Structures are given as structure tokens and as C-alpha cells.
Amino acid sequence: xxxxxxxxxxxxxxxxxxxxxxxxxxxxxxxxxxxxxxxxxxxxxxxxxxxxxxxxxxxxxxxxxxxxxxxxxxxxxxxxxxxxxxxxxxxxxxxxxxxxxxxxxxxxxxxxxxxxxxxxxxxxxxxxxxxxxxxxxxxxxxxxxxxxxxxxxxxxxxxxxxxxxxxxxxxxxxxxxxxxxxxxxxxxxxxxxxxxxxxxxxxxxxxxxxxxxxxxxxxxxxxxxxxxxxxxxxxxxxxxxxxxxxxxxxxxxxxxxxxxxxxxxxxxxxxxxxxxxxxxxxxxxxxxxxxxxxxxxxxxxxxxxxxxxxxxxx
Numbered sequence: 001x002x003x004x005x006x007x008x009x010x011x012x013x014x015x016x017x018x019x020x021x022x023x024x025x026x027x028x029x030x031x032x033x034x035x036x037x038x039x040x041x042x043x044x045x046x047x048x049x050x051x052x053x054x055x056x057x058x059x060x061x062x063x064x065x066x067x068x069x070x071x072x073x074x075x076x077x078x079x080x081x082x083x084x085x086x087x088x089x090x091x092x093x094x095x096x097x098x099x100x101x102x103x104x105x106x107x108x109x110x111x112x113x114x115x116x117x118x119x120x121x122x123x124x125x126x127x128x129x130x131x132x133x134x135x136x137x138x139x140x141x142x143x144x145x146x147x148x149x150x151x152x153x154x155x156x157x158x159x160x161x162x163x164x165x166x167x168x169x170x171x172x173x174x175x176x177x178x179x180x181x182x183x184x185x186x187x188x189x190x191x192x193x194x195x196x197x198x199x200x201x202x203x204x205x206x207x208x209x210x211x212x213x214x215x216x217x218x219x220x221x222x223x224x225x226x227x228x229x230x231x232x233x234x235x236x237x238x239x240x241x242x243x244x245x246x247x248x249x250x251x252x253x254x255x256x257x258x259x260x261x262x263x264x265x266x267x268x269x270x271x272x273x274x275x276x277x278x279x280x281x282x283x284x285x286x287x288x289x290x291x292x293x294x295x296x297x298x299x300x301x302x303x304x305x306x307x308x309x310x311x312x313x314x
Contacts (some may be wrong), residue, residue: 002302023148027163031147031170035083036140038177044188068124072135074196074207077177080146081193087145088117090152117141187215187298199301209272215304216269218296220246224253226294227267228312232257232267236279262286266312270305283307 037046073081095110097103120138150173154166184191185200190210192202203209216238225235233256235243246252259265261282268283270292284290284307292305293313306313 001016008047020232023144025151027151027154027166027288028144028147031150031166032144034174035080035143035146035172038174038181038185039075039077039080040181040188040191042185042188043181044184061268062232068135069121069138072124072139074192074202076139076193077180078194079173079176083146083150083173083196084139084142086153087142087149090149091117091145113141113145117145184298186218187296187303190215190298190301190303196275209298209301210303215296216270217246217251219269219294219304219306220252222294222306223256223267227253227256227314228314231266231312232259232264234259234262234268234283236269237271237273238269266309268307270307272302272304278306 021181037043041219058166076084091110091113095107095114098106098110117138123139124135150169151162151166154164155162158165180191180193181188187210190199190208192198192207194203194209196205197211209215216235227233233243235258240258244253247254247256259268262268262279263282263286265286268287270280270283287307287309289307291307293308294306295302296304
């Protein structure tokens with residue numbers, strides 16, 4: 001993990017831990033970061049390389065699209081989303097109770113939290129470039145409020161065993177996200193939640209699969225084993241600097257050359273991108289075949305396909 005990703009992770013974890021501790025004690029301080037990070041996309045971001053961070057929450061192509069809030073609703077695990085919603089509802093209830101009881105200190109605290117949540121949610125609900133990143137501040141605050149609601153539920157359900165009940169509720173809330181993160185690794189940016197129908201449902205809706213060329217890292221071993229000596233590769237989405245870095249690090253054979261397009265390539269990597277299938281047709285035309293020789297899949301959904309000219313793939 002790089003210094004940049006470590007710094008980003010440390011800052012967010014510190015903010016969540018401090019906020020959770022202030023609102024719900026040590027249990028909330030532990031739960032708040034887990035609610036935020038235990039999702040395939042967010043965990044991928046936490047462990048990503050610098051280039052991954054630049055496109056970490058890009059979920060579609062350029063232009064206008066669904067707001068960040070709508071996209072976040074399709075990526076946050078359903079169990080965690082329920083906890084976040086419970087946290088918002090719990091805060092509204094605490095605000096109403098403080099108003100009825102005349103507790104000015106509690107009223108001010110809950111009013112600030114409610115107003116902040118409303119502003120952050122409104123700010124990320126507009127239609128713009130299809131990224132989840134603008135929703136991050138709202139998700140951070142909702143994670144703190146959600147952790148507080150779990151702690152409060154534990155105290156309410158069984159006061160004498162509040163910690164055990166809270167721990168059990170946390171396991172129920174976090175287990176699906178942890179399982180999904182492990183299952184999707186290292187293609188967390190291609191993962192979608194239950195509301196989207198997972199990767200297959202998202203693909204059928206035309207949602208993005210794996211942006212930024214990151215899935216190409218998963219095909220390096222196959223390229224080394226099967227590419228013909230001196231084969232020229234068209235990487236499509238992956239920057240040349242990354243390919244050269246892989247070669248210097250020994251992850252990719254040094255004899256494989258760089259191709260500017262399908263016409264001068266022996267091998268081509270097609271990384272699925274909604275609304276941009278023309279480049280795949282160019283590969284079929286140049287290579288004289290529409291049959292891939294290898295690929296990378298998540299839940300049987302193709303993220304990357306390898307096409308080869310005759311004799312280029314052994």
C-alpha cells in the first residue's frame with residue numbers, strides 16, 4: 001500500500017473513530033469505520049494503488065448520469081444501507097425527543113447532525129458525472145449515525161447484555177459486505193449490491209464493470225504463459241506507463257510490445273465499457289475473429305476479454 005492510500009485511509013479512519021467515540025462510545029468508534037469500509041468498492045479503494053485512487057469510484061463513462069447518491073445506493077451492501085437508514089431515522093427520533101423534552105444541549109447536537117446529513121445528501125443527489133466519490137462525506141456521517149443506532153438498539157433490546165447484542169447486530173450488518181468484498185477481490189470496483197442484482201444485474205442494466213483499465217493486472221500471468229514471443233499488445237484502457245512499470249517489476253514479459261490499436265496489434269485486451277463497443281468491433285474486424293482466447297470474469301460477467309491473431313496465443 002502506498003503512502004498516499006495509507007494517508008487517505010488514516011484520515012478517514014481517524015474522523016470516523018473520533019466521531020463514533022463522541023456519539024456512541026468505544027463500540028461506535030469501532031463500528032463506524034467498519035460500516036464504511038466493509039464494502040467491495042470501498043475496501044478496494046482502501047487497498048488501492050495511486051492510479052486506482054484516481055478512478056476509484058468512477059462507475060460509468062463521462063457525461064451526465066445518475067447522481068452520486070443513486071449510484072452509492074447500488075454499491076453499498078444492503079445490510080449496511082439498512083443500518084445507515086436506521087441511523088438517520090434514529091437521529092430524527094432523538095431530535096424530536098429533545099424538542100419535546102426541552103433538552104437544549106441534545107437538541108443542538110441532533111439539529112447539527114440532522115442538518116449536516118441533509119446538506120450532504122442533497123449535495124450528492126444532483127445529476128452529474130457518474131461518480132460515487134461525491135457521496136463519500138454523506139456516507140461517512142451516516143456510518144457514524146448508523147453505528148450509534150446499533151449501539152442504542154443493543155441497549156434497548158437487552159440492557160444487561162448490551163455489548164453482546166450490539167456485537168451480534170454488527171455481525172449481521174457487516175457479514176454480507178465482508179463476504180462480498182472477499183468474493184469480488186481484486187475486482188471490487190466491478191461489484192454491485194443486491195439492489196442492482198450484483199454484477200450480472202448491473203451488466204444487464206448497462207452499468208460499468210471495471211473502469212480505468214485495472215482489470216488488466218489480472219491477465220498478466222496468462223499473457224506471460226501464452227503470448228507469442230515479441231507479440232504486440234493493445235491494452236485499450238491501461239496507460240502505457242503502467243504496462244512499462246509491470247515490465248520493470250517483472251510482472252509482465254519484457255519482450256511484449258506496445259500497440260497503438262487493433263490494426264498493428266497481435267493481441268488485444270477488450271475491457272467492457274458501456275456505450276463504447278465500437279472498439280471491440282474494430283478488434284473483430286482487424287483479427288478476423290469474434291472469439292476470445294481468455295478473459296477475466298466476476299460471477300460469470302466478463303470484465304476483460306483477450307483476442308488474438310492466429311499464432312499469437314500459444
